[in-house]
Amino acid sequence: MEGCGDFLQWLGPDMSMNILMCLKDPSDLVRVCSVSSSWRRFVIENSLSKQLCLRLFPEISSLAHVIEVENMIEPIEVKPDNSMEWECLKRDHRVYAFLARGLTSFVRKDCVSEAIFASSTDNYPEESIQNTLEPSDRVEQRASYWSSEGESDPTVPEILDYKLIAKLCVITEIHVQPFQAYFQLGFPIYSAKAVRFRMGRPRSLMEIGFRDEFEAGRESPLYAFEWTYTSPEFPMAQENCLQKFKLPEPVLCIGGILQVELLGRVQRQELDGLFYICISHVQVVGRPLSSGFDVDIHGPSGRCTLKYYHGAEHCQSPTRAPEG
Amino acid sequence: MSSSLEKNMLILRSSDGEEFIVPEVVAVMSKAIKNMVEDECASNTIPVPNVDANILAMVIEFCKKHDESEAEAASDLKTFDSEFVNRGQEALYDLITAANFRDVKELLDALCQNVAEMIKGKSVHHIRIQFLGYQLFEILTSNFIWNIWCDRDFD
Numbered sequence: 001m002e003g004c005g006d007f008l009q010w011l012g013p014d015m016s017m018n019i020l021m022c023l024k025d026p027s028d029l030v031r032v033c034s035v036s037s038s039w040r041r042f043v044i045e046n047s048l049s050k051q052l053c054l055r056l057f058p059e060i061s062s063l064a065h066v067i068e069v070e071n072m073i074e075p076i077e078v079k080p081d082n083s084m085e086w087e088c089l090k091r092d093h094r095v096y097a098f099l100a101r102g103l104t105s106f107v108r109k110d111c112v113s114e115a116i117f118a119s120s121t122d123n124y125p126e127e128s129i130q131n132t133l134e135p136s137d138r139v140e141q142r143a144s145y146w147s148s149e150g151e152s153d154p155t156v157p158e159i160l161d162y163k164l165i166a167k168l169c170v171i172t173e174i175h176v177q178p179f180q181a182y183f184q185l186g187f188p189i190y191s192a193k194a195v196r197f198r199m200g201r202p203r204s205l206m207e208i209g210f211r212d213e214f215e216a217g218r219e220s221p222l223y224a225f226e227w228t229y230t231s232p233e234f235p236m237a238q239e240n241c242l243q244k245f246k247l248p249e250p251v252l253c254i255g256g257i258l259q260v261e262l263l264g265r266v267q268r269q270e271l272d273g274l275f276y277i278c279i280s281h282v283q284v285v286g287r288p289l290s291s292g293f294d295v296d297i298h299g300p301s302g303r304c305t306l307k308y309y310h311g312a313e314h315c316q317s318p319t320r321a322p323e324g
Numbered sequence: 325m326s327s328s329l330e331k332n333m334l335i336l337r338s339s340d341g342e343e344f345i346v347p348e349v350v351a352v353m354s355k356a357i358k359n360m361v362e363d364e365c366a367s368n369t370i371p372v373p374n375v376d377a378n379i380l381a382m383v384i385e386f387c388k389k390h391d392e393s394e395a396e397a398a399s400d401l402k403t404f405d406s407e408f409v410n411r412g413q414e415a416l417y418d419l420i421t422a423a424n425f426r427d428v429k430e431l432l433d434a435l436c437q438n439v440a441e442m443i444k445g446k447s448v449h450h451i452r453i454q455f456l457g458y459q460l461f462e463i464l465t466s467n468f469i470w471n472i473w474c475d476r477d478f479d
Contacts (some may be wrong), residue, residue, distance in 0.1 A: 006455050007439060010417045015424055018432065022440030034448045036456060 008042055020048055024056075026100035033093075044086075044093045053100040057170065057252045102290040103170050103252075111169055111284040112258070117161035117224075120149040122276070129160055137179060137240075137280040145179035147190070150274025154265040158192070158277050161225070166288035167256040171199065173246045173285040176260065179278035180240035185270060190278035191238045193264030195245060200227035201255020225257050238266055242281065250286070258284060334361070335369040336384070342377035343369065346384055353387040355427035375422045379415070382408075383422055386431050409438035 008016045020043065023029055029049055033040045043049065118129035127147040134144045148158045164171075178191030203226050234245045260282060265275035332348045334357075352358035357370060372380055386408055393401050409416065416435060423432040442454055 005413050005417055005457075007417060007420075011420055015420055015436070018436040019439045020443075022437050023443060025444065028444055031446070031448050031451065032443060035451050 006036075006038075008038060013042070013046075016042065017046060017048075021051070023052070026052055026056075026097050030097050030101070044089050047089060047092060047096075049093045049096040049100065053096040056100055057103060057250075099289075103168070103287055107172065107285060107287055109175075109283055109285050111164050111166075111171065111286045111288055112162045112282065113165040114163040115160070116163050116257075117159070118146060118148075119157075119159040122147040122149050127278075132160065132279050132282045135281050135283070137177070137182075143179075143181075143183065145278050145280040147179070147278045148262075148276055150269060150272055150276050151265065152274055154193075154268075154275045156265065156275075158262040160260040160262070160279065160282065162258045162260070162282065162284070164253060164256040164258055164284065164286075164288065167201075167254070168289035169253045169256060169284075169286045170250045171247065171253055171258070171284060171286035172250045173244055174258070174260070175242045175244050175281075175283035175285065176236070176279060177242040177281040178236065178238070178240065179280040181278070188267045188269070189238050189240050190265075190267045190276045192236050192262035192277050193266055194233045194235050196233045196261040196263060197229075197231040197245070197247070198225075198227040198259040198261065199229040199251060199253035199255075200225045200257050200259075202226075202257060225259070226255070227259070228254060233263060242283065253286075336380060337369055337371045338375055338377040338380040339373050340376050342380070344377075344380060344384055346388075347391070350384065350387045350391045353390065353428055353430070354383075355429070357426065372426065374425055376418075379418045379422050382415070382419060383426065383428060383431060386434075387428065390430055405434045406438075409434050 007019060011019075020029070020032065023032070026049065029043060029052060033043050112133060115129040115133055121127055121129065127145065129146045131139075131144040132146050137144055146160070174195075174197055176195060178189055180187055180189045203224055229251050231245075231247055231251075236243060260279075262277050262279070265277055267277075268275050333345055334348050334351045336344045336346055336351060336357075338344070348361065351370070352361055357372075360370060375383070389404050389408075390401065393404070409419075411419070416439065420432065420435045420439075422428075423435060443451055446454070
């Protein structure tokens, strides 16, 4: 089609907004900004990058106002008198464009970095939660799975906590494979009745590392983590396969902690008549924030600072133009 | 109401004086006309200022199709929409102005989406040619390696 008109001039701001709001890819908005000075001004003045980012990831609104100080971006109180300042808007534009782009990058299946807590473990370390990071249920002739302790009550739940590879991740699916005891008579599958997922952040500043009941006693991880998202319950099949649980919508996890709740037991062990849950693999599918960003979480308030390091990634231009 | 006019029909008069006889159900897809009809300030002829006959005919065509095809498959309507909005930019802009002014939401959405499609995934160069229609920029910026974090002000 032959080109002709600049819609910004022809149609005015309202209709131009309508058009540009149809763009769903942050890269498109960034390109629009380079078309001309008037287009750039329009995109920045109307915070289109921010609006797009918040439309794509409504969870980000807790980081709603950002400011860049040296190489850092942190949320500040919204002050009505300066909220429309051009410099401020320009910063917002840059941050949100980058954030949206960082989060809409490729989807990966290996969003788990560490296993950090199991509410119980039958035999440690042979049946440790660490084994659930391994996709296969056998490693060098040995079975690889996590097993709960046995319970006579089939309703007793279990909890598995994982650390994700980035403190900001958009999670879309969680895959869980129950373990089939191929060495037991009748090959029982120790699945759970249902699963539920929580996402959140550490409550304290302490570095989160691996703890299981042997290290940390029976301290409930509920006290250690602040949950910002709880999924609906998904029924689990008693089948030895990687079962895929797709979240109703993508969830932004701020803080990088994921909890798998295993609700109810279905399989009794012949030997002792107790109910167990065994899991051979847990996989988390999503988009971790690219490495240019990091998040600091401040104390129990849950306030967090979004940091952006220049030059860590995507900064291909060696001659960055000076500000202003 | 004139006797020759069928029941539930309205006459729309374009800015250049041409008249269109349109079923009321179609005409009221324009919120602006709907309000006039509801407020009973519509005589049998409704003037549609700022919209010429050519554009008004297109808007009516769109509304008619959407009115008829409520029962039709959504995919058919989608095909119609995409063909309908596939026009030269001038007509497209006139239609957007008309759809906005007459408040025809479905048409406005389809049109804006169509313009956005001309931007999606396109290079800056392509967008400039498409919408600004000149190549002066290319000379000015031939040595300019653009980067998303290169925060250069053009002003």
